[in-house]
Amino acid sequence: MGHGQSDMTPQQAAAALAWLAEMGADEIVGEMAIDRFEAVAVVPIPLPQRTPGPAVESIAPARREMGSGLHLPSGQARRWDDGIGRTAAECHTLEDITAALSVFEACPLKKTATNLCFADGNPAAHVMLIGEAPGREEDIAGKPFVGRSGQLLDRMLAAIGLSRAALEPEKSVFITNTIFWRPPGNRDPTEAETAMCLPFLLRAIEIQQPKFIMCVGKIPSQRLLATTVGILKLRGRWREFNVGGRNIALLPTLHPAYLLRRPADKRYAWHDLLMLRQALDAH
Numbered sequence: 094m095g096h097g098q099s100d101m102t103p104q105q106a107a108a109a110l111a112w113l114a115e116m117g118a119d120e121i122v123g124e125m126a127i128d129r130f131e132a133v134a135v136v137p138i139p140l141p142q143r144t145p146g147p148a149v150e151s152i153a154p155a156r157r158e159m160g161s162g163l164h165l166p167s168g169q170a171r172r173w174d175d176g177i178g179r180t181a182a183e184c185h186t187l188e189d190i191t192a193a194l195s196v197f198e199a200c201p202l203k204k205t206a207t208n209l210c211f212a213d214g215n216p217a218a219h220v221m222l223i224g225e226a227p228g229r230e231e232d233i234a235g236k237p238f239v240g241r242s243g244q245l246l247d248r249m250l251a252a253i254g255l256s257r258a259a260l261e262p263e264k265s266v267f268i269t270n271t272i273f274w275r276p277p278g279n280r281d282p283t284e285a286e287t288a289m290c291l292p293f294l295l296r297a298i299e300i301q302q303p304k305f306i307m308c309v310g311k312i313p314s315q316r317l318l319a320t321t322v323g324i325l326k327l328r329g330r331w332r333e334f335n336v337g338g339r340n341i342a343l344l345p346t347l348h349p350a351y352l353l354r355r356p357a358d359k360r361y362a363w364h365d366l367l368m369l370r371q372a373l374d375a376h
């Protein structure tokens with residue numbers, strides 16, 4: 094799909110303007126608009142092949158890969174491998190994952206959370222967004238990214254023609270998190286907590302089969318890429334993420350909550366959004 098101004102609905106154009114205003118573009122400096130979609134040179138990425146049908150065993154290699162970066166006590170990791178990995182592998186649909194998480198008692202966060210907060214958006218979307226953890230509003234609503242940072246995220250997505258409410262797979266997103274219950278007081282999730290949820294997240298990726306993954310913030314980027322490198326270094330570069338024998342293009346970017354605190358850094362997020370837009374257009 095080409096992405097020019099003529100492709101935008103009035104709502105998307107308004108969202109793009111609101112996003113630009115939030116980035117600090119508060120005056121017009123030229124008669125002619127510059128097409129920034131063309132101005133950014135983004136190296137095309139090799140597109141992943143779709144492999145039909147979820148293979149239950151296929152989670153194991155990806156999980157071993159992940160595990161190497163998690164630094165868990167080995168006994169603990171092995172217990173999770175056995176029980177949680179098997180439970181996740183037995184899920185064949187996203188509804189199965191919701192059902193499995195609803196009765197999943199191993200994660201202590203479940204005891205302090207109000208609701209399970211697994212996913213939102215279009216399960217057929219070409220783009221999967223992975224955030225960090227539900228906050229207060231998400232805990233109440235049982236849906237990811239509905240609070241202030243979620244509203245900013247929606248405006249950012251709208252600025253490149255994407256929406257979680259869109260029915261067309263190429264215009265929509267599927268949104269989930271690294272963990273599915275709110276950590277008390279909005280603290281960062283621990284490695285142990287994300288490790289417990291990881292098999293379900295990987296299974297969700299296998300089932301949803303996105304063409305592109307955008308990791309929103311430090312936690313999902315570091316956990317999925319099994320690295321401790323900071324998000325400002327990780328962002329803005331496509332990586333290959335292997336899950337279930339498939340390579341998926343994964344792009345780390347900045348978290349909207351960070352952007353609300355550091356509006357000057359929205360230009361980096363805008364660059365990353367353009368990379369995603371360009372990859373979708375080239376697909």
Ligand code: URA
Pocket residue numbers: 224225226227228231236237238239240242243270310350
């Ligand atoms: N921040 C996240 O990373 N995820 C949410 O669901 C809400 C806020």
